[in-house]
Amino acid sequence: MKKQYILKKMLQSLLTIFFVIIFNYFLFRIMPGDPLAMIMRNPRASAEAIERTKELFGLGQPWYMQFFIYLQNLFQGDLGLSFIYKQPVTTVIWDKILPTVLMVGLAQLIAIFVGILLGVIAGWKRGTKIDVVALGFSLVTYSMPTFWLGIILISIFSIGLRWFPTSGMLTPGRSFVSTWVMIQDAAKHLVLPVLTLSLVLIGEYALTMRNTLLDVFTEDYITTVKAKGFDNNYIIKRHAVPNAMLPMITLIAINMGLVIGGTIQVETIFSWPGLGRLMYEALNGRDYPLLQGIFLLITISVILANLIADVTYSYLDPRVKS
């Protein structure tokens, strides 16, 4: 039964990825006018890039052949040539993955931990001052443009207090005596971007945790435990929290899209050399091949994250069968 369920989910994800590939293809063809004319008007497009794009688009051939050429190139790992970098899109993207994974991974870990903790406390002490403060904090950070929070943190901690650098991953022009010193320098650069992104995420995790906890409180099994005479702290720790954790797994996966949105803003503000910053550059340079590549990568990551969440969930919740 479980195997069948997982297999079904995997097939569904595969199908969605296929849809994404088709969608991604047509997305960049709804541009008003001739797509190639549009690209050629881009002053940054080199003759070589235009030539490559022509070839990649299968120009002059019927549309189904063009689509077939696109698929063929895609499966060979050929995503075209970036206009800005004048290099293959795959090469450009590859270099940016690690910084993003590092920054986002850290921010997610912190946000999940703090968010869940805050949500549990708020739900537990429902209606008290702690709850109101936690709820207020969550709603305000949730309502805040991520980039604006970043600007405020920069003006306080970088420009005001001079504790952390404003941008980049390593101090430019500095030579490092050892790897350790380099790691320290990178860590200093990491603090503010990670803080910004996690602050934005904490609010959402806390709100969801609080709400699911309150939902769980209304379930019959909690009433049963209460009737048995266990005290409140025990019920929350042993029965309510573990059950409320389940929806969090799904939320963390669904949230991947939101995290990526936040990452674009944070990396832009802090000039962090990752995928988000790259997307910003590609958007403003109208670097369509690069944009297409980045979008494909992030949508596939989101789909895979959802798949992993579904599979994990099926193992943790025995009610999921088919």
Next chain:
Amino acid sequence: MSTIKKEMRMKKLENFMSSFRSNTMGMLGGGILIFFIVVSLLGPLLFPFNPLEFGTAGNALQPPSLSHPLGTDNLGRDVFRNLLAGGRVSLMVGILATVISMFLGTAVGLISGFIGKKTDIILMRITDFFLVLPWLPLVLILAAILGTSVWNIILVIGVTSWAGTARVVRSQTLSLKERPFIERIRAIGADDKTIIVRHILPNVFPLVFANTILITAVAILSETTLSFLGLGDTTRASWGMMLHYAFQSGAASSGAYWYFLPPGIAVVLVVLAFTFLGYAFDEILNPKLKRR
């Protein structure tokens, strides 16, 4: 509409209003929102602002003073006037995008839930597809492709944000469809269109409302983000454009807090107001939450 029905609707509305009045979050959100709507409607009439005009060169980045209560921007223009004009753009984008999203989501949800079968499967596949796509990147790319006018931004946000509403409407429609009263109406000869428009839609609408008001919050945030990232309408003085220029001109690093704080605070307050309203409506209208 019969008088009995009218009375029932009035009674429902009264009940809703009395629950709403006792809901702190809802009243707070409503208050903030009314304030912003009034200020954005009247403000620009009293203190007009033209985003295409430059100020005087020697007047750039002046701190708050009597003649400029919120100082001046990098082009020597009055920040306070710009802020007033920005409210109009943000609220307009938020509300119009929500209308598009609400219309699409309700239509897809109703059709999917009511007709069922293959139509349902296909429509829900598309809905799930939109739910899984990372939203902000999609909006950014669409805006970059279509061109950066405020109308395109509204369209892009509206067309990409309906999936959640569709899901809610579909599940409501599915359960309403099986209720005895629908069967009775069908028995006296009502056709599908009448049943959907006259009997299912009015019952689904309250939940749609709670759901879409949260979309308004997201839409306003996205417009701000879009503009900030350089995909905004340069002919409009939105809060996002203010923040864009503030960051580009280095207002944050030169300590010009009067330039980058007010538009951000305004965005937070408006988004918070919509979020509060959404939560309040959900609390009042969603029977599941009453048990908590």
